[in-house]
Amino acid sequence: MNDVALKRGRFDLDVVADLVEPGSRVLDVGCGDGGLMELLSTRKGVDARGIELSQTGVNECVARGLSVIQGDADADLSGYLDDSFDYVILSQTLQATHDPKTVLQNLLRIGSRAIISFPNFGHWRMRRQLLLEGRMPITPHLPEPWYATPNIHFCTIRDFVTLCEELDATVIEAMALNGTGGRIPINAPWWFWNLFGEQAVFLLRR
């Protein structure tokens, strides 16, 4: 885990960055303070653009010389042209969108490939809290109670795979990460990922 990822509090940045080909055009939807964009442009010579909901995040990015606009995944993706990017990245944001299906369709339309990372609601700790305590799960990575969380559309890894099938999207690569960003063995079966993956990262194409 590097400093940028630490600062942003997201441990999937390195994993996501590894999926991107050098020199490509990338749109980072929900780019935060631009950590991933900076990582991609310095490490991989990527032409990176961002969309960020928080005005503070946007101003911070632009003041650092990054190309970022204020907007959100639900409202502002429709204006982008088909195939205008090599990759569209939606990191830790899908579960906070109003219409995840349309958002995913837009990602696949705008980018030749889409990289999506999200928290897995099927993780055993979540299941335990719901099953044994009868309470909506609260974890270090999802710390807000149900009434304050921006995350309104939780899914499990299995649910996400089903949505990909429904949208006819091809999964090029998929991985599950544990709580510290380490990869869960690649040859483990889906049910194992769905139980032990705290985060999932998918590389998709139409």
Next chain:
Amino acid sequence: MTHLPDHDDAVASARLREVDSPSSPVEYFGPDQPLALDAGSALAPWQIAYTTHGTLNADRSNAVLVCHALTGDQYAASTHPITGKRGWWSMMVGPGRPIDTDRFFVICANVIGGCAGTTGPASVDPDTGKRYGLRLPLVTIADMVRAQAMLIDRLGIDMLFAVVGGSMGGMQVLEWAASYPDRVFAALPIAAGARHSSQNIAFHEVGRQAIMADPAWQGGRYLEGGAIPKKGLSVARMAAHITYVSEPALHSKFGRNLQDREAITYGFDADFQIESYLRHQGSTFVDRFDANSYLYVTRAMDYFDMAADHGGLLANAFRRSPTRFCVISFTSDWLFPTKESRAVVHALNAAGANVSFVEIESDRGHDSFLLDEPELFRVTRGFLTGAASVRGIDPPAPVPA
């Protein structure tokens, strides 16, 4: 505030001197170098007055064009010859400032139709020997930009590193990027839009009617003899000034405070501070601005509609644009509200352009772009610095320890 007649005469003649041969550098274009106008005719001969700050680098890649707003002038970073006030953007432009004259060669030109040394309605019509008045053809934002492009040619600059401006200056920035995409590396339109709204046209019309209702205006021929329409121009400025500030800012600055008195007077004097303030804004404005110029330049803004100029689709104006954009708006600007900037951003996105968009929190309304707004300076500096390193412009030499 009342002026003595000899003050008026002195100011009037100083202003006309600045129209004819300004204190700043001027480029002259002869009968063989006409300026084509959207209205259909061409202007020749004509002249354009400008200032420069900083040094043009060896590969001529560090030029920044600053475009001024409705009542601005070329004195963005230098003292105004009539008012003696420091440049209208001296917080933004200068050594070590966000538009850093230690790094960039900054050019600022008076717009066509203006009254600070570039040809406008107060200039002398060579055909008649009299001042143009309303005989000058109407000008547009695109005409202003075309005139600037001819100046840039004259200065031997192929590509501008950046074009920057607020309000009407931002309109010129957008027009530059649309008309000369290969000549603009970076574009920074601030508190602007791709069209003038119905409400904006309405306010301008009030201002123009105030000028034209002043008997001294004489159908625009006041410079051929007699008084200038200062009442009308002053009222126009007062009305416009209200649109440049926000209600909360007015309230916190003036509230219902009374001006130099303990109680209301049951009369029409300036009882309230806000009245006194507006009257002052109006009366100082007439010292430095020409009434006919006000008509022409407001009209140029009214006619501005980039989508209409590009088949009804704003994105068409920026197709395949190589320029990198940074669009800035202010939360309390109700003259060019954020949604106007956002429309530009959406069009730029749809055109596949490289665009950043920042909305800055400020309660000072449209005029925020002229004021001490640290976030504006920070974003401007960040955007230009990022773009300059891509363009390969050397950072300013470090100060020796």
